[in-house]
Amino acid sequence: MKTLTVVSAVLALVVITLGAYTRLTDAGLGCPDWPGCYGHLLVPDESKAAQLEQAFPERPLETQKAWNEMIHRYVAGVLGLLIAALAFMAWRKRSQQIEAPFALPILLLALVIFQAALGMWTVTMNLMPVVVLAHLLGGFSTFCLLILLAMRLHDWHIPGGDIQLRRFSALGLSVLLALVLQIVLGGWTATNYAALVCTELPICEGNWWQKLDLGAFQLWQPGHENYEFGVLNYSERMTIHVFHRFWALVVTAMLVWLCWRLFQQASSKFFKRLAVAMFAVLLVQVGLGISNVVMSLPLAVAVAHNAVAACLLALVVAANYALQRKV
Template sequence: MKKLVLVSIFLALVVIILGAYTRLTDAGLGCPDWPGCYGQLLVPQSDALIERANQAFPDRPLEAEKAWNEMIHRYFASALGLLIIIIAAVSALNKRKGKDCPVKLPFLILVLVCFQGALGMWTVTLNLLPVVVMAHLLGGFTVLSCLFVLYLRLSNVNISRSDPNIKGFAKFSIIGIVLLVGQIALGGWTSANYASLACTELPICEGQWSARFDLAGAFSVPAADNYEYGVHSYAERMTMHVMHRFGAIIVFLYLVGLAISLFWKTSSGMIKRIVVLMVVVLSLQIALGISNVVYALPLIVATMHNAVAACLLLVMILLSYTMRRRF
């Protein structure tokens, strides 16, 4: 059971990375139908199938590279879904045999991954509606997080005696998770609306950005038939980008403050190691964010920015889980 969950965590992270890569290569509509691609389980390759696909979708002729990016993401997501079904079935079977095994959490993960599949379908059928795209991103992070919590529960991590010096810090780690999830959502909203390059200078934005700031417009959803490449004005996209940077500053300051406080007050070597890991991953994430601006969103850097965000969330969950287990 634990090995299955560990494999599923790795697979969920791969799906998140592939989803980011698909989005960043503008391949979200590489296949305009769902769950197949131009009516096929594989991307059409023969001349006859390509001709048939182009006739079926004259407004979106086949682009093989984008189609493969989209379908590879779907294949891995389907494999993850199948693995989670197996995990839920094994957990139910173990419980029926009287073994001490979580059942509610695997079932919750199964429900989440089914809903995640529906969001994947709506991403295509609603032509990259930003709310759905962002929800799909958050759904992926939620599934990954729940799988990690399940792994921690199955691992029965040995927690040493309580440290009274940090008794009140467990709730602050939860606040850190909430802030981080909010920042991930801001990043997803920025990416879903193609606003990642709306600001090209540091530390905030170029020009008279404050005069163009439009918070209401930035978080609106204009009516459109297709949301590919974005439908918001420059001012609205600039506001999205600026809000994401503000969020990054807030999360960075909060997590660094939490790390310093915990490191100096705790006597637990385990918690100190988790705190150091958190600072390392946080620093890497900030460096990737800055690189996205300085080097105009390189594909590998932007993709890793999503992956490291997922890793940072897992580290925060590990920290919170460890401290809550201690009390």
């Protein structure tokens, strides 16, 4: 079960990365139906394009985009099967009265089923931002819960000499909540195609403060047949982008402070290494964010920005778990 959990966690990160790649290559509707693609389990051959156009006139076949979408679905499906296996193993151990985590595997199974539904709604609701955002957050949550399960199974705990670090539990939780909010803002930026509306640093070009429009954060945006490439105006997209940048400064400061305090006060290598890892990943993430602006959102950098965000969140979750874990 330990090995399967670690494999599932790695695969969850792969799914997050593939999801970002799918979104950033505008392949979210590469297949206009679900769970298949143009009514097939595999992407149809281009020789059938004319026939498929009659069945799906609003979405002509683009083979590359269709494959991007389907590969993401295939890998996500494999992850779902692995999580189902983890839940079955947990249930079996419980029925045999063998001590093992039970709630986490069952929660993961419920989450992955809901994720499948969100994947379907992403297509059937034509990339409605709130649905795409929920799908993104579900992927991050799945990854972090698998990391937690791996820590539970390996019985990681606070080293005896670091019991005094419990006083940083409130700070760790504050950093976690702030980081989650930043990921939500980043997801809202991506799903509303607002990543390129500000092309200057540190904030935005021109008199941006006069154009702020808080209506940009209205989650439900009915009345549109298709949300691909966004439906918000420039001011609304700029507002989302600016808030994402502002909050990034807050989160960076909080994370640096947490890393410094843990590194300074810890007597064990465990927490010192964890603090160094969080700080290093934070630096990479900040560099990727700046590169996205300076280099106008290159695909590799934008995909990496998503993957590294998931890794940073997992590290902060691990730090919170370790800070509150009983000796």
